[in-house]
Amino acid sequence: TRAFHPGITDDSFIFRQLLDYKSYTYTYLLADSTTNEAILIDPVIETVERDYRIIQELGLKLIAAVNTHVHADHVTGSGEMKRRVPSCKSMIAEVSKAKADLKLKAKDSIKFGQFELEVRSTPGHTNGCLSYVWHEKGMVFTGDALLIRGCGRTDFQEGSAAVLYDSVHTQIFSLPQHFKVFPAHDYTGQTMSTVGEEIKFNPRLRRSKSEFTDIMNNLKLPYPKQIDKALPANMVCGIYDDISTASSV
Amino acid sequence: TRAFHPGITDDSFIFRQLLDYKSYTYTYLLADSTTNEAILIDPVIETVERDYRIIQELGLKLIAAVNTHVHADHVTGSGEMKRRVPSCKSMIAEVSKAKADLKLKAKDSIKFGQFELEVRSTPGHTNGCLSYVWHEKGMVFTGDALLIRGCGRTDFQEGSAAVLYDSVHTQIFSLPQHFKVFPAHDYTGQTMSTVGEEIKFNPRLRRSKSEFTDIMNNLKLPYPKQIDKALPANMVCGIYDDISTASSV
Ligand SMILES: [Fe+2]
Numbered sequence: 001t002r003a004f005h006p007g008i009t010d011d012s013f014i015f016r017q018l019l020d021y022k023s024y025t026y027t028y029l030l031a032d033s034t035t036n037e038a039i040l041i042d043p044v045i046e047t048v049e050r051d052y053r054i055i056q057e058l059g060l061k062l063i064a065a066v067n068t069h070v071h072a073d074h075v076t077g078s079g080e081m082k083r084r085v086p087s088c089k090s091m092i093a094e095v096s097k098a099k100a101d102l103k104l105k106a107k108d109s110i111k112f113g114q115f116e117l118e119v120r121s122t123p124g125h126t127n128g129c130l131s132y133v134w135h136e137k138g139m140v141f142t143g144d145a146l147l148i149r150g151c152g153r154t155d156f157q158e159g160s161a162a163v164l165y166d167s168v169h170t171q172i173f174s175l176p177q178h179f180k181v182f183p184a185h186d187y188t189g190q191t192m193s194t195v196g197e198e199i200k201f202n203p204r205l206r207r208s209k210s211e212f213t214d215i216m217n218n219l220k221l222p223y224p225k226q227i228d229k230a231l232p233a234n235m236v237c238g239i240y241d242d243i244s245t246a247s248s249v
Numbered sequence: 250t251r252a253f254h255p256g257i258t259d260d261s262f263i264f265r266q267l268l269d270y271k272s273y274t275y276t277y278l279l280a281d282s283t284t285n286e287a288i289l290i291d292p293v294i295e296t297v298e299r300d301y302r303i304i305q306e307l308g309l310k311l312i313a314a315v316n317t318h319v320h321a322d323h324v325t326g327s328g329e330m331k332r333r334v335p336s337c338k339s340m341i342a343e344v345s346k347a348k349a350d351l352k353l354k355a356k357d358s359i360k361f362g363q364f365e366l367e368v369r370s371t372p373g374h375t376n377g378c379l380s381y382v383w384h385e386k387g388m389v390f391t392g393d394a395l396l397i398r399g400c401g402r403t404d405f406q407e408g409s410a411a412v413l414y415d416s417v418h419t420q421i422f423s424l425p426q427h428f429k430v431f432p433a434h435d436y437t438g439q440t441m442s443t444v445g446e447e448i449k450f451n452p453r454l455r456r457s458k459s460e461f462t463d464i465m466n467n468l469k470l471p472y473p474k475q476i477d478k479a480l481p482a483n484m485v486c487g488i489y490d491d492i493s494t495a496s497s498v
């Protein structure tokens with residue numbers, strides 16, 4: 001049999017990228033293989049059952065359901081996951097004004113086992129958009145701020161092209177170029193990129209700020225189909241029971 | 250700013266999992282970051298343009314388009330990729346009788362830069378099904394032999410449940426349990442598994458051989474929609490020009 005070099009593979013952590021085929025959303029499961037503490041970034045309500053099964057099978061203790069922002073295209077699975085895992089805390093940006101167990105702001109850190117993510121504020125798609133940086137493993141979870149060769153739209157919620165440009169350039173493009181970029185969505189079947197690639201090849205964000213705002217202000221995108229259902233649900237963590245209350249606020 | 254531990258991230262190679270939303274197929278791009286030599290496992294004809302763009306942007310030299318088997322659900326992108334990258338060699342199992350630049354058999358190795366994949370014969374879904382093991386990085390590309398919590402069907406082409414059972418148990422489940430499993434398809438939005446997980450949780454393959462063959466012989470699956478178009482095309486590497494000839498054989 002062959003030579004096998006166990007030193008090269010890093011088995012200190014578990015990383016799973018999960019996909020919702022309906023909304024093209026990526027959910028990320030991160031865990032410490034030693035303590036089994038795990039967090040789930042951007043769970044989707046329709047795939048909670050699948051994600052819960054994986055968490056159980058891997059023997060993980062889910063401590064947090066972390067949202068990058070108030071999504072307009074799908075309902076978060078945070079609430080449904082909390083029903084199944086009572087120890088799981090929902091998290092989202094404080095400035096989003098959404099309901100959650102823990103409200104995050106820039107420079108906070110989210111700890112799971114021996115690891116931690118740094119919280120960075122990356123508004124522009126929405127005011128409360130956060131990105132999460134896993135410095136030790138060279139990964140950044142960018143939500144809708146930076147997509148692979150694209151970015152989130154800036155024409156609804158509290159969108160602002162100028163603000164998004166500054167967010168991406170100061171908070172994401174300033175990371176080491178080899179950092180892996182994991183967005184909340186991709187519509188082309190790509191699963192990751194790197195900071196260096198997006199600096200060089202992102203057709204919108206590699207340009208000047210004024211060119212970028214021109215592009216963003218002329219996209220003429222249709223009104224998002226799910227938004228009237230998704231926004232009120234996401235303001236209360238995706239728990240359907242609370243939606244009637246939330247919508248009437 | 251934060252502590253950053255560059256030693257922990259393995260930047261010796263590039264790994265990209267790519268997805269075709271229509272056929273739920275995964276294509277894998279593997280490359281040596283030093284020599285830039287790259288191979289593409291199971292390219293899909295509809296996504297060749299995207300994959301070619303990524304290869305160009307990353308500055309890679311594609312040396313091979315490697316197929317795990319003659320797919321029945323989509324047309325391979327090998328031929329279209331060869332048109333764009335003349336140095337790229339198409340590869341498939343010799344016993345598949347499909348046209349290709351290089352015919353593979355068990356124990357061959359596919360080299361790219363400093364790396365190599367071991368070719369393993371894993372028939373049962375088709376006679377020519379191969380799995381590719383990247384020992385150094387702890388990965389196995391299983392085609393349709395082993396799927397995440399599932400396996401390829403065994404009721405058409407040269408399918409045999411008993412043969413598939415032996416293939417998976419002797420060639421894949423014998424690998425170290427932490428080896429990552431990357432299949433040719435997933436219909437549930439999961440992107441990877443491990444050998445250990447599939448041994449424990451695969452609802453079909455964790456069972457005895459007779460239970461497995463019972464399950465597989467009672468699936469009553471519909472005839473694959475794309476098969477009459479896909480098979481003749483894949484027998485000639487996906488080059489449409491040759492299909493009329495191939496179909497009349
Ligand atoms: Fe969004």
Ligand SMILES: [Fe+2]
Pocket residue numbers: 318319320321322374393401
């Ligand atoms: Fe197949």
